[in-house]
Amino acid sequence: MMKLSYGELLRLNRTGAREKLLEEYIRQGGNISRTARVCGTSRNVVRKWAERHREHGLSGLEDLSRRPHHMPRKTPDGIEELVVKERTRTNFGPQRLRRILHEKYGVELCESTIKRIIRRRGLVRKRRRSKVGKLVNVYGWEEFPPLQFFQLDLKDIADQKTLPPDIYNLIFELGLPRYQFTVKDVKTRMRFACYGYEKSFINGYNFMLLVLAWLRLFGIYHRVYFQSDWGEEFGGKSIRKIERINRELDKLGATLLRIAKGKPNENAFVERVHRTDDEEFYLLKLREVKNVEDFIDKAFHWNFYYNYSRGHSGKGMDGKTPFQKAKEEMDTLNPTICCFPPLILDKLLKDHKILEKISGGNNVLTHYVFYRKLTDFLTYFS
Numbered sequence: 045m046m047k048l049s050y051g052e053l054l055r056l057n058r059t060g061a062r063e064k065l066l067e068e069y070i071r072q073g074g075n076i077s078r079t080a081r082v083c084g085t086s087r088n089v090v091r092k093w094a095e096r097h098r099e100h101g102l103s104g105l106e107d108l109s110r111r112p113h114h115m116p117r118k119t120p121d122g123i124e125e126l127v128v129k130e131r132t133r134t135n136f137g138p139q140r141l142r143r144i145l146h147e148k149y150g151v152e153l154c155e156s157t158i159k160r161i162i163r164r165r166g167l168v169r170k171r172r173r174s175k176v177g178k179l180v181n182v183y184g185w186e187e188f189p190p191l192q193f194f195q196l197d198l199k200d201i202a203d204q205k206t207l208p209p210d211i212y213n214l215i216f217e218l219g220l221p222r223y224q225f226t227v228k229d230v231k232t233r234m235r236f237a238c239y240g241y242e243k244s245f246i247n248g249y250n251f252m253l254l255v256l257a258w259l260r261l262f263g264i265y266h267r268v269y270f271q272s273d274w275g276e277e278f279g280g281k282s283i284r285k286i287e288r289i290n291r292e293l294d295k296l297g298a299t300l301l302r303i304a305k306g307k308p309n310e311n312a313f314v315e316r317v318h319r320t321d322d323e324e325f326y327l328l329k330l331r332e333v334k335n336v337e338d339f340i341d342k343a344f345h346w347n348f349y350y351n352y353s354r355g356h357s358g359k360g361m362d363g364k365t366p367f368q369k370a371k372e373e374m375d376t377l378n379p380t381i382c383c384f385p386p387l388i389l390d391k392l393l394k395d396h397k398i399l400e401k402i403s404g405g406n407n408v409l410t411h412y413v414f415y416r417k418l419t420d421f422l423t424y425f426s
Contacts, residue, residue, distance in 0.1 A: 050065055066105075130144050130145065134328075135324050136324070190373050196271060197273060200243075201215060201224055202222050207326065214330060225239070233369065236384040254387065267299065270301065272301070279300065
């Protein structure tokens with residue numbers, strides 16, 4: 045006699061429960077009624093699995109698909125393949141994929157359908173869990189004019205939690221710069237980035253000078269605000285160093301601000317763009333990189349695509365690109381502003397040190413001459 049009823053066994057192991065049911069059926073000499081009474085189930089259940097076993101053997105005890113034979117509203121295979129193709133190519137989510145399918149192929153699909161296709165085809169990307177319950181800092185970023193308030197941060201590209209082992213190892217094998225210095229305008233979502241082998245203060249400072257020089261080349265002369273965390277590459281915890289930085293930046297019409305300690309969500313815009321960099325650039329393109337020059341070339345094209353062609357779905361963007369958002373208030377803005385060069389900052393460090401020796405250690409003169417040198421240099425790219 046079975047110690048557990050058929051229903052209890054079924055909850056533990058569906059196929060195993062049916063095998064036990066058949067064993068009891070054979071033990072009872074093929075008597076359906078006695079088998080049902082011993083196993084605590086109905087005669088129809090015993091009859092069903094006895095017939096299924098007689099026709100298909102042990103494979104007949106497996107669950108059959110419950111998929112309907114006719115689905116008049118099923119997404120055609122051709123359109124589903126388009127979703128898979130664009131998802132694989134871009135790593136975009138359902139919202140942006142819906143826009144691409146409409147603009148590129150004239151296909152109309154709702155976001156929920158795209159989401160189900162992604163899940164069914166095993167294309168769901170792995171995400172890190174964020175802390176739940178933390179309040180997001182809200183401030184009036186929409187009141188700023190375009191390209192005035194920038195969030196500033198450093199990203200370690202060689203992130204083992206994000207990159208698969210082959211891509212992670214490739215960074216060191218090819219000698220690629222490990223650190224990405226990024227600013228993002230909170231109003232337009234326009235972003236600029238450079239790279240460095242070291243996360244040094246001088247690299248962080250030179251990056252701010254580069255961004256300032258680039259903005260001035262395009263006629264943007266209002267005061268610029270950089271908001272960073274408390275990393276050493278942007279001055280660290282030294283109040284004296286921050287005051288010195290701001291004295292030099294003030295001469296160039298800029299100010300460095302700090303987020304509250306322990307509140308990384310106050311730099312949420314630039315933190316979010318780093319996740320986008322991983323999902324849509326590094327995970328998709330790093331395997332194709334051949335050397336450092338090729339990496340910088342791909343980074344340049346990614347930066348231009350992000351600013352000029354990639355639609356954004358955040359608050360106030362409504363699918364616009366950062367350049368389109370900036371043009372709404374700056375109708376004479378040159379699209380070349382999207383072509384910010386992703387330079388390797390360590391190479392600029394040598395020029396900075398040479399100028400410091402020439403100026404006899406005069407910081408004001410060093411920074412001013414270096415800033416003018418950057419402006420002349422960036423004119424080539426603009």
